[in-house]
Amino acid sequence: MRKNTQNIGKSTQSIWGGEQEHELYERSTQVPVVHSVSFAYKDIDTWHQVALGQEPGHIYSRNTNPTVRAFEDKVKVLEGAEAATSFASGMAAISNTLATFLRPGDRIVSIKDSYGGTNVIFNEFLPPLGIEVSLCETGDYAQLEAEIAKGCTVLYLETPTNPTIKITDIQRLAAKAHAVGALVVVDNTFATPINQLPLELGADIVLHSASKYLGGHADALGGVICGSADLVKQVYHYREINGATLAPMDAYSLLRGMKTLKLRVERQNDNAMAVARYLDQHPKVDQVNYPGLETHPGHAIAAQQMSGFGGMLSFSVHGGLDAIKTFLPRLNYAHMAANLGCVETVVGPPVTTSHVECTAQERAAAGIPEGLVRYSTGIEDIDDLIADLAQALEAL
Numbered sequence: 001m002r003k004n005t006q007n008i009g010k011s012t013q014s015i016w017g018g019e020q021e022h023e024l025y026e027r028s029t030q031v032p033v034v035h036s037v038s039f040a041y042k043d044i045d046t047w048h049q050v051a052l053g054q055e056p057g058h059i060y061s062r063n064t065n066p067t068v069r070a071f072e073d074k075v076k077v078l079e080g081a082e083a084a085t086s087f088a089s090g091m092a093a094i095s096n097t098l099a100t101f102l103r104p105g106d107r108i109v110s111i112k113d114s115y116g117g118t119n120v121i122f123n124e125f126l127p128p129l130g131i132e133v134s135l136c137e138t139g140d141y142a143q144l145e146a147e148i149a150k151g152c153t154v155l156y157l158e159t160p161t162n163p164t165i166k167i168t169d170i171q172r173l174a175a176k177a178h179a180v181g182a183l184v185v186v187d188n189t190f191a192t193p194i195n196q197l198p199l200e201l202g203a204d205i206v207l208h209s210a211s212k213y214l215g216g217h218a219d220a221l222g223g224v225i226c227g228s229a230d231l232v233k234q235v236y237h238y239r240e241i242n243g244a245t246l247a248p249m250d251a252y253s254l255l256r257g258m259k260t261l262k263l264r265v266e267r268q269n270d271n272a273m274a275v276a277r278y279l280d281q282h283p284k285v286d287q288v289n290y291p292g293l294e295t296h297p298g299h300a301i302a303a304q305q306m307s308g309f310g311g312m313l314s315f316s317v318h319g320g321l322d323a324i325k326t327f328l329p330r331l332n333y334a335h336m337a338a339n340l341g342c343v344e345t346v347v348g349p350p351v352t353t354s355h356v357e358c359t360a361q362e363r364a365a366a367g368i369p370e371g372l373v374r375y376s377t378g379i380e381d382i383d384d385l386i387a388d389l390a391q392a393l394e395a396l
């Protein structure tokens with residue numbers, strides 16, 4: 001490991017973390033993309049030692065690969081974790097983690113507002129395996145604490161949520177979960193390690209869709225989990241056998257993107273705050289969901305557990321989906337697309353993004369108005385973003 005990467009700032013960590021000198025090829029300054037399925041040895045004894053994990057090295061890239069390892073190490077340093085392992089996507093990180101720790105007869109407690117794909121795992125794939133899933137109202141601590149107290153194997157949290165941007169108190173619920181011996185897993189995709197460190201708040205495992213803020217450029221899919229060496233080893237073992245491995249080229253794209261993580265996220269925090277304040281006073285906007293606004297119900301907890309309020313917000317306009325169909329295409333500096341967390345501003349309604357698989361009734365039941373817009377703030381100049389919103393809202 002390059003010098004000490006623990007007691008340094010997040011920008012220095014994101015640049016130098018995980019970059020091991022002995023792996024830099026021919027004195028290159030950048031981590032090489034090692035496109036090699038296997039690694040060859042000159043003698044059987046060394047090969048055997050590496051295969052047994054008794055000497056450092058790589059055997060086969062489904063298990064480990066130098067470029068992928070550098071990516072894992074960088075995230076590990078940023079999350080302040082003992083270990084990390086990576087996956088082909090965020091959903092692979094989530095499904096492999098749940099498959100590692102849940103067995104028939106087990107119980108998992110979570111919130112109703114988790115990411116759409118995670119919600120499908122909870123509702124469609126876990127129950128047939130004999131796993132009981134208890135999904136609570138996000139923010140209803142009485143219900144969450146009662147469900148945890150009944151006993152569970154895993155408490156699974158995500159904060160802030162998508163697209164409602166609700167906040168959950170990680171420290172409070174982690175303590176309740178540990179009291180019944182449960183493992184606490186937190187999806188930190190929206191906050192990033194720049195704004196929130198779930199392991200410090202009591203989580204056992206923190207995970208990411210690296211396809212979003214970590215990579216930051218919407219050009220590579222990936223997932224990653226961090227935690228204690230023991231827990232990460234168990235999930236790594238499931239993934240090395242089941243094969244949802246991150247590809248070296250994608251690991252490289254994510255590594256390069258991560259070098260600017262703090263610069264990007266701080267800019268996105270600032271831009272999102274300014275956009276939220278602008279929309280909040282706009283006569284054509286109904287409601288703005290952003291934890292940085294003092295009126296947000298989770299503002300106090302967010303101010304405590306986050307060091308920045310993040311780049312994600314949502315808002316609803318008068319006139320529902322029809323209004324959105326008029327307003328969103330008029331934006332000049334925003335992709336209408338399903339992803340988030342990249343340098344460009346990205347917008348979309350839940351009907352085509354997070355809640356595409358729900359009926360209008362189900363969205364209404366989840367408290368998601370048809371006129372909601374999810375707004376992933378990019379790193380553009382803030383005056384341009386606000387002028388763009390102003391001219392587009394004009395059409396309503």
Ligand SMILES: *Cc1c(COP(=O)(O)O)cnc(C)c1O
Nearest residue numbers: 089090091115187189209211222
């Ligand atoms: C996108 C996303 C995921 C899934 O990640 P993929 O890389 O698309 O598989 C999981 N959780 C959250 C919060 C996300 O935004």
